[in-house]
Amino acid sequence: MLKVALNNTITQQDIAKTLGVSQQTVSRKLKELEDNGIITRVISKEGETIRLTEEGERAFSQCVKDLEEILKISRIIKIKAKVTSGLGEGRFFLSLPYYVESFKKFLGLEPYPGTLNAVIYDKNSMENRILLDASKGIVIPEHKEPDRVLGSVKAFPANVNSVSPAAIVIPARTTHPKSVIEVISPYFLRGKLGLKDGDEIVIEVFL
Numbered sequence: 001m002l003k004v005a006l007n008n009t010i011t012q013q014d015i016a017k018t019l020g021v022s023q024q025t026v027s028r029k030l031k032e033l034e035d036n037g038i039i040t041r042v043i044s045k046e047g048e049t050i051r052l053t054e055e056g057e058r059a060f061s062q063c064v065k066d067l068e069e070i071l072k073i074s075r076i077i078k079i080k081a082k083v084t085s086g087l088g089e090g091r092f093f094l095s096l097p098y099y100v101e102s103f104k105k106f107l108g109l110e111p112y113p114g115t116l117n118a119v120i121y122d123k124n125s126m127e128n129r130i131l132l133d134a135s136k137g138i139v140i141p142e143h144k145e146p147d148r149v150l151g152s153v154k155a156f157p158a159n160v161n162s163v164s165p166a167a168i169v170i171p172a173r174t175t176h177p178k179s180v181i182e183v184i185s186p187y188f189l190r191g192k193l194g195l196k197d198g199d200e201i202v203i204e205v206f207l
Contacts, residue, residue, distance in 0.1 A: 010050050018123075067127065068134045077128040079168075079203045081118035081181060083195050090115030090182055093171065098150055102140040103184065107155060109165045115182040116160065116189040118201055128205070129178055132156060132170060135207050142172070157206045158183065161193055168205055 012030065016023045030050065033039045038056040042049045052060065091114045093099060103111050120126050132154070140153040151173040158166045166185035176182070183203065189195065 011047050064130055064134045067131055075207045077131065077205050077207065079120060079125045079128050079205060080122055081120045081125065081201055083197055083199045083201060084117050084119050085197055086115060086117040096150060098143045106138050106140060107157065107167050109186050111184040112186060112188050115184055118181055120179045120181065126179065129181065159204050160189055160201055163187065163192060168203065
């Protein structure tokens with residue numbers, strides 16, 4: 001259900017590969033979900049596509065809320081991810097004075113002009129990423145300028161491989177899927193940590 005929610009659609013082959021089970025096992029479980037009105041299954045030339053129904057989306061949202069309640073006991077979560085190259089969005093984002101000043105004000109850090117991007121690759125970390133959407137975080141409000149509107153940003157203080165200060169930032173407007181996270185820090189984290197694309201990082205996030 002998590003992967004369907006993140007990607008909007010998914011195939012049986014993708015699910016079997018992710019879970020490390022046979023396609024027959026996946027097919028049986030999907031039939032149960034379909035019978036319970038949680039998913040729909042559409043056959044096309046490309047194969048079978050699976051989507052969450054409205055009932056499935058409600059069930060998923062409830063799971064997120066339940067997990068959030070569990071996390072109230074522990075307000076630190078960990079996300080494992082692999083470093084990847086960005087599209088330059090972070091550099092542009094952090095060239096705008098409004099965001100730079102807001103991060104100083106709300107997070108107490110002056111960010112290096114660029115984000116460290118990383119792709120989440122394991123189930124537990126993806127679940128923790130989803131929990132960030134249901135958590136309050138620190139919100140940088142939307143800001144209107146004469147020629148544009150700068151969208152709001154949710155931020156969470158963090159450390160990367162034990163290096164701090166840092167923060168995960170989640171812009172309201174982004175082209176990245178939920179599996180890609182962006183981290184800001186006063187440091188050039190790639191240089192400070194000797195990172196290259198594909199290297200694993202562990203991010204501790206403070207909710």
